[in-house]
Every structure is written in structure tokens, then in C-alpha cells.
Amino acid sequence: MPTVDVAALSTQVLWASFGLSTVFGFATQRSHFCTMGAVSDIVNMQDWTRMHMWAMAVAAAMLGFAGLTSAGLLNPEKTLYVSSKVLWLSFAVGGLMFGFGMVLASGCGNKTLLRISSGSLKSFVVFVVMAVAAFATLKGITAVVRVNTVDLLNVPAVTPSVSLRLVISSFLALCLVIWALRNPAMRSTSAWLPSLVIGSVIVLMWWVSGKFGYLPEHPETLQEAFLATNSGRAESLSFVAPMAYTLDWLMFFSDKSKVLTMGIVSVFGVLVGGFIEAQLSKTFRWEGFGSVEDVANHLIGAVLMGVGGVTAMGCTVGQGLSGLSTLALGSFIATAGILAGAVLSLKYQIWRLDSL
DSSP states (O other): OOOOOHHHHHHHHHHHHHHHHHHHHHHHHHHTOOHHHHHHHHHHHOOOHHHHHHHHHHHHHHHHHHHHHHTTSOOGGGBSSOOSEEOHHHHHHHHHHHHHHHHHTTSOHHHHHHHHHTTBHHHHHHHHHHHHHHHHHHHSHHHHHHHHTGGGOOEEOOOOOHHHHHHHHHHHHHHHHHHHHTSGGGGSHHHHHHHHHHHHHHHHHHHIIIIITEESSOTTTOSOEETTOSSSSBOOOOSSHHHHHHHHHHHTTTOTTOOOOHHHHHHHHHHHHHHHHHHHTTOOOOBOOOSHHHHHHHHHHHHHHHHHHHHTTOOTTIIIIIIHHTTOHHHHHHHHHHHHHHHHHHHHHHHHHHHO
């Protein structure tokens, strides 16, 4: 077996992840791709365009992931979202919390980063609070609560074969595309092209972590390894736990055990991509809190997203794109919880306005 330069390969994995996440940030900023925005458009204006964009992105991600597994370039059972157990209550409760919180905080994890790159100081506060809450749910006080409550309930997972995965993914993707293209607005390249780019980035991130950065036998540990990942498994984009790891890396920068990972550089990549687009479109504007209630909403929303996102093992990108591409049952449960939580939060805000 040829000798592998692990340090050099890890660096290449990080640069590839940074580049892809920069493209992701630019594309989502330019197209206003946002799951919370999509739900808000439906509830407030009955406009399904952004939800159809999300559906197209999911379709591209599903087909791409199925293609990677069919070609033998990725083992689905070694990805972050596919496991032997489905923590159904964790996914449902965490999804509801995240969905409710992202409306209060004016956007999900990815949208928070994009708003920071466009000059939102209140989104910077959301980032910090969300990261702290997420880290506490990974390793701190809320982690103890999570492990001893919702994580206790689970059911065995069923993993489809590679050929069945391709059939299911193709069928679901076709349904999503047909559903999306019923909307005349989705026949414009300004709608379907960004969705295709976003879905393709998810697939390429799977390839980077699951194939390019995969070592069947690490020269030091003699164990298989997925280089530069926090989970030790194949990963794609997600923005809850990576925010926690980013804050941890920044706070303990001089600690040599704190190293860059795909998740951390992806956070920086989205910030850079969003900033570039904001500058090109001249939409960069400084933004602060408007009132005490505005502060409270964003703080509560940030905590709910941090706790809920870790409990659900992902956000609108982590579960809603990366997770769904794997056909993991937990990802469907978590995504449904996120959407339901967002609708409830929007209805709550409408009620609050009507009661004033």
C-alpha cells in the first residue's frame, strides 16, 4: 500500500470543503434560498416558489447521493445520518424546537451566517448564543438531559440496498421535480439553476468526505478514517454543531488539539461566499436590534436552534438537504418537525401582532 501524506490530504480536504461552502454561500445568498423564508412565503403570501426551489435542491442531492453509492464511491452506512437506530423522538422534538426557533431568530443556521455576511449584528449575537447552546447539547448540561430523555426512545433502522436506494431516490426526485416545475416561476434559470448548484454542492461534499478524504487504514491508528470530520464518519454540509465547533476552535485557538474540520471551514466558507455576493449586489447593510422584544426573540430563537439542532442531528441544511439525500428515516422526521415548528412559530407571531 502506498504511503499516504495524511497532513497534506487533510489540507486538501479542508480547502475543497471551504471552496464548496463558499459556492454554497454565494448561491444561497444570490437566490434568497431559505427554508424559513419558503415557509413564511407560504403562510403569509401563499407563494410556493422558494419551497419549490428547496424541492429541486433536495431532488438533485438525492440523485447525486444515490449515484455516488451506486458507483461504489460512498458507503451510505458510514455516513453521519445512516445508523442502526432511529431516535425518532429526538428528531421530532429537536426538529420542532429548531423550526420554532429559526423563525424567532430570523433564519436558520445558514441564513444566520448569510445575514452576518450582509452586516447583521443581531445575527452575530444569534451565532454566538446558538453555538454555546449547541455545544452544551453536545457535551454539556443539555446533553445530559438529551441523552437521558428523548434519546432513550428509538426503533431499528432499515437501510435499503444500493439498487433499491437508486430506485427510491430516482422516484422521489422525479416527483419533486414534477411538483416544482408545475410552478411557472421554476422554469426560469434564476430559480432552477441555483437549486441545482445547491444540491450539487451537497453531493460534492459527500464525495470529499466519503471518498476523497477516506482512508481504509490510517497509517498511525491502522483504523479506517474520514479525515477532517468531527463525527469520524462521512459528512456533508450542516450548520449547528459546526457553529459550536467553530466557536470552540476560536476560543481555544492556541490549544493544538483544536484543529480545523470540514464543518468549521464550511462556516467560514458560507460567510465568505455570502459576503462576496452582498458586495457584488450592493446589499451589505449594518443592522441592529429594533427593540427589547426583538432582542428577546432572537436570544430565545438562538437557544432553541442550538439545543434543537443538535437534538435533531441537523438543521434545514443538515437534515433538510444532506440528511434527506441519504433517505434516512430520521432525516424525514427531523425535517417534518422543522417545518411544523416553523409554521407554529409563524402562526404565533401573527397571533402576537393581532393581539397588540
